[in-house]
Amino acid sequence: MVRAIELADLLAKTTAAEKVTQIEKAAPDVAQRQFAAELEQKKAERRQKSVPTSKTDEAIIHRDQHGKDQEGEQKKKKKEQDKNKKTPMSIDIKA
Secondary structure (H helix, E strand, O other), rough: OOOOHHHHHHHHHHHHHHHHHHHHHHHHHHHHHHHHHHHHHHHHHHOOHOOOOOOOOHHHHHHHHHHHHHHHHHHHHHHHHHHHHHOOOOOOOOO
């Protein structure tokens, strides 16, 4: 037979043992949530950081813009040349 003191001691430890068991079961879930929260924080930090452009990209953009300007100038010159080439035509109509 179990003594009364041992029974009271076991009953007192039962609630503590249940709490420990619950914490042990919840530990992996808590760790996973914490990891997910840290991962989201790192993602947010990366989104906020701006990526500086390199000098080569700026040069390419500048060169492309310069090329467009040259094309526009060439078109203007060609239009002016076409205007200068056009001479009024005279048509003689015989009746």
